[in-house]
Amino acid sequence: MSVKEIPLSDERRSHWLLLFWRSTVGKKVVMALTGAIGVGYVVAHMLGNLLVFEGPEKINTYAALLKSDSNLLWTARGILIVAVVLHIFAAYQLARLSQKSRPVGYKRWRAVGSDFASRTMRWTGLLLALFIVYHLLHLTTGTVHPDFVEADVHHNVVSGFRVWYVSAVYIVAMLMLALHLYHGVWSMCESLGVNYPKYNRLIRALATILTVIVAVGFISIPAAVLLRFIS
Numbered sequence: 166m167s168v169k170e171i172p173l174s175d176e177r178r179s180h181w182l183l184l185f186w187r188s189t190v191g192k193k194v195v196m197a198l199t200g201a202i203g204v205g206y207v208v209a210h211m212l213g214n215l216l217v218f219e220g221p222e223k224i225n226t227y228a229a230l231l232k233s234d235s236n237l238l239w240t241a242r243g244i245l246i247v248a249v250v251l252h253i254f255a256a257y258q259l260a261r262l263s264q265k266s267r268p269v270g271y272k273r274w275r276a277v278g279s280d281f282a283s284r285t286m287r288w289t290g291l292l293l294a295l296f297i298v299y300h301l302l303h304l305t306t307g308t309v310h311p312d313f314v315e316a317d318v319h320h321n322v323v324s325g326f327r328v329w330y331v332s333a334v335y336i337v338a339m340l341m342l343a344l345h346l347y348h349g350v351w352s353m354c355e356s357l358g359v360n361y362p363k364y365n366r367l368i369r370a371l372a373t374i375l376t377v378i379v380a381v382g383f384i385s386i387p388a389a390v391l392l393r394f395i396s
């Protein structure tokens with residue numbers, strides 16, 4: 166007699182998803198997958214922004230190309246917004262769960278098995294969220310950019326970073342991003358089960374290389390504007 170597969174009804178499938186989301190492991194997997202979407206975006210965005218070194222023509226054409234298909238643009242934006250919201254929501258719930266499991270703090274606390282990046286994840290995450298709001302008002306809508314020109318990305322970046330304290334805000338934010346990314350890549354591998362001791366050194370090395378490339382790539386832009394390499 167053949168064994169027939171019984172298809173899951175929609176109700177049972179959503180119940181399974183809900184149970185998954187409610188579990189600590191489920192929230193960690195959601196954080197890892199949404200984090201991976203964020204890492205992918207940040208790397209692509211950094212590479213695209215480096216076109217500013219090639220002059221106005223290249224980066225403005227690239228920016229126009231990204232906006233040429235509004236369906237594709239809004240699908241990508243939608244995925245990114247959902248990923249960011251889920252990432253923050255899962256982080257908040259995991260923090261609440263860990264607080265509930267230890268309502269009274271340690272009498273004597275020592276950092277065992279954690280480093281500066283892992284202990285500051287909540288703060289670097291919060292500062293990054295605030296930075297993204299400022300960044301959108303600065304270079305996407307131009308609301309807080311005193312000399313914003315629609316569709317002229319090169320001009321907006323260069324005139325924006327000429328103001329030293331704006332560049333300083335970006336550079337500090339990129340250092341926050343570096344710390345967040347370094348520990349994030351590490352936790353992502355752990356949550357997705359890629360944490361065999363023999364690969365730990367390799368994962369740390371990859372996390373370090375990725376972090377340095379992203380941070381140096383982004384920081385090189387305000388630094389080059391301030392040093393008048395780009396004008």
Ligand code: HEM
Nearest residue numbers: 207210214228242300304305318322335342383384386387
């Ligand atoms: C030096 C660093 C950075 C520069 C020069 C830069 C540049 C830009 C520019 C010019 C835009 C507007 C593009 C346009 O409207 O055509 C933009 C949009 C954006 N940036 Fe950045 N960016 C930087 C860092 C970051 C970082 C670190 C993140 C995320 C953690 C980020 C996330 C975004 C997002 C989400 C948008 C909106 C994209 C959209 O309109 O769909 N940026 N950036």
